[in-house]
Amino acid sequence: SPGAEWWRSAVIYQIYPRSFADSNGDGMGDLPGITAHLADLADLGIDAVWLSPFMTSPQKDAGYDVADYCDVDPLFGTLADFDAMLAEAHARGIRLIVDLVPNHSSDQHVWFQQALAAAPGSPERARYLFRDGRGEHGELPPNNWQSVFGGPAWTRVTEPDGTPGQWYLHLFDSSQPDFDWTNPEVHAEFRRILRFWLDRGVDGFRVDVAHGLMKKEGLPDFMPAEDAGSMGGDSVGVPYWGQPEVHDVYREWHGVLAEYDGDRALCAEAWMPTVAEIAMWVRSDEMHQAFNFGYLMTEWDAAKLRDVIVESLREYHAVGAPSTWVLSNHDVIRHASRLALTADSPQGDGIGPNSPGKPDPVIGLRRARGATTLMLALPGSAYVYQGEELGLPEVIEIPDEARQDPTWFRTNHERYGRDGCRVPLPWVGDAPAYGFNTTGASWLPQPPEWARLARDVEAEDAASTLSLYTTLLTERRARGLGTGTLKWVEGYDAEVVAFRNGNVTVIANLGSEPVALPAGSVIVASGPLADASLPTDTTVWVQTD
Ligand code: ISL
Numbered sequence: 001s002p003g004a005e006w007w008r009s010a011v012i013y014q015i016y017p018r019s020f021a022d023s024n025g026d027g028m029g030d031l032p033g034i035t036a037h038l039a040d041l042a043d044l045g046i047d048a049v050w051l052s053p054f055m056t057s058p059q060k061d062a063g064y065d066v067a068d069y070c071d072v073d074p075l076f077g078t079l080a081d082f083d084a085m086l087a088e089a090h091a092r093g094i095r096l097i098v099d100l101v102p103n104h105s106s107d108q109h110v111w112f113q114q115a116l117a118a119a120p121g122s123p124e125r126a127r128y129l130f131r132d133g134r135g136e137h138g139e140l141p142p143n144n145w146q147s148v149f150g151g152p153a154w155t156r157v158t159e160p161d162g163t164p165g166q167w168y169l170h171l172f173d174s175s176q177p178d179f180d181w182t183n184p185e186v187h188a189e190f191r192r193i194l195r196f197w198l199d200r201g202v203d204g205f206r207v208d209v210a211h212g213l214m215k216k217e218g219l220p221d222f223m224p225a226e227d228a229g230s231m232g233g234d235s236v237g238v239p240y241w242g243q244p245e246v247h248d249v250y251r252e253w254h255g256v257l258a259e260y261d262g263d264r265a266l267c268a269e270a271w272m273p274t275v276a277e278i279a280m281w282v283r284s285d286e287m288h289q290a291f292n293f294g295y296l297m298t299e300w301d302a303a304k305l306r307d308v309i310v311e312s313l314r315e316y317h318a319v320g321a322p323s324t325w326v327l328s329n330h331d332v333i334r335h336a337s338r339l340a341l342t343a344d345s346p347q348g349d350g351i352g353p354n355s356p357g358k359p360d361p362v363i364g365l366r367r368a369r370g371a372t373t374l375m376l377a378l379p380g381s382a383y384v385y386q387g388e389e390l391g392l393p394e395v396i397e398i399p400d401e402a403r404q405d406p407t408w409f410r411t412n413h414e415r416y417g418r419d420g421c422r423v424p425l426p427w428v429g430d431a432p433a434y435g436f437n438t439t440g441a442s443w444l445p446q447p448p449e450w451a452r453l454a455r456d457v458e459a460e461d462a463a464s465t466l467s468l469y470t471t472l473l474t475e476r477r478a479r480g481l482g483t484g485t486l487k488w489v490e491g492y493d494a495e496v497v498a499f500r501n502g503n504v505t506v507i508a509n510l511g512s513e514p515v516a517l518p519a520g521s522v523i524v525a526s527g528p529l530a531d532a533s534l535p536t537d538t539t540v541w542v543q544t545d
Pocket residue numbers: 061064065101148172208209269270271330331
């Protein structure tokens with residue numbers, strides 16, 4: 001597995017702990033469940049794990065609402081379980097990065113509780129963004145910002161004396177108050193949190209909402225997109241995304257990580273509109289990586305894919321970093337469904353009860369396998385979201401009463417939210433809860449197709465998606481594709497993506513006509529090949545020297 005600056009070419013597997021594996025039968029995945037399956041992840045051939053939040057939390061946003069940053073939520077286990085998991089991962093050569101949520105805490109965090117009990121203008125309030133309301137009696141929110149999950153981004157509190165009082169900012173749910181990152185106390189606290197996990201041995205952090213920590217001074221009203229354009233930039237008008245002061249925070253954290261040996265790394269989660277804006281969080285003295293959402297958001301179209309690959313290599317190269325590649329995560333429609341959707345937002349909350357049509361599962365899976373076979377041949381680092389190695393689709397048929405994502409509630413059921421990509425994994429086709437645990441309990445219901453998509457079933461099938469991922473990861477590592485260089489191959493139709501990386505020629509056929517295979521031996525194909533030709537929606541790796 002990669003050594004120095006391992007993150008430049010690593011394949012990093014995202015574990016969403018509540019849905020991975022449940023050791024105690026309460027229907028919620030946990031840390032001992034992860035430890036028990038690390039051997040399976042080593043067999044799959046990944047280099048590192050990114051673990052979504054497992055810290056103490058009331059779980060209003062599935063753990064992205066942290067009440068204690070330096071402890072494990074009892075749902076998931078204990079700090080001793082964490083240490084055991086980390087030791088087992090390291091023993092197997094798997095690095096571990098953990099999720100850090102610095103934009104906001106839970107409203108149950110002791111600092112927020114202290115802020116509610118303290119007076120306006122107090123140092124306790126100054127750790128968050130409390131403001132007086134507008135209107136004669138302060139009855140209107142301080143500005144017009146909207147929550148990402150829907151509804152206003154401000155909630156009014158009742159003061160300790162019982163009167164209606166100030167408002168606090170929450171870019172997400174009202175249970176997730178935003179910190180004030182102009183306050184040095186907040187900086188000091190997060191340096192302490194970083195060191196707490198670095199001292200335990202983690203290899204780095206995935207930084208949640210990395211583009212949101214700093215807000216424009218004065219918290220001015222948000223200018224509608226039309227006007228923002230006339231100010232000269234895509235996100236220039238958004239006063240809470242991508243403010244330049246955020247760079248200071250990441251320089252500070254880079255310095256903290258640099259005090260530790262072993263190439264600890266920071267990866268930014270920053271949903272900005274262009275690859276260039278995403279890449280701006282990466283610098284040799286700031287973040288090591290940023291998720292390439294430009295690639296994720298690209299539809300199944302050869303010209304658009306070529307363009308985004310060119311743009312990604314250029315923009316990340318310009319900041320001295322490798323590109324990352326990612327197709328799925330816990331916030332977006334699983335790519336085995338998304339790539340068969342026509343005109344929807346890739347974010348899970350983009351589909352709802354009134355969305356047109358349902359993605360075709362056969363086309364979706366074929367394209368997902370083709371897209372992954374393309375992705376894992378690209379130079380740079382790749383992220384794999386738990387379950388995509390089984391070809392799991394988005395689960396759309398979840399009973400309304402079982403849904404848990406705050407988006408579902410905050411939009412009055414107009415958007416389904418992101419539960420459909422978070423359904424607990426199937427490990428055993430013929431077992432209670434498909435082997436997620438032994439009791440059959442599951443925090444979200446699992447659909448019947450989990451029986452044939454279970455890990456043990458796919459492990460026996462050479463044509464399964466699990467077998468495909470295992471071959472791709474083995475060959476990627478053996479051939480050093482992650483540290484290679486991409487060279488475009490000319491001479492194919494516009495609907496074909498073709499490039500070389502080392503001795504591997506990669507051909508993806510997104511057109512409707514079969515494409516002739518180049519001379520050489522086939523290493524791996526995302527689907528069946530017919531008469532030495534590459535069918536629609538299929539990608540192949542051919543050794544051509
Ligand atoms: O800001 C956005 C769009 O411009 C959102 O896509 C936003 O960046 C994204 O929702 C952030 O997600 C992360 O933080 C959320 C949490 O619910 C997600 O699960 C997490 O990945 C709040 O902590």
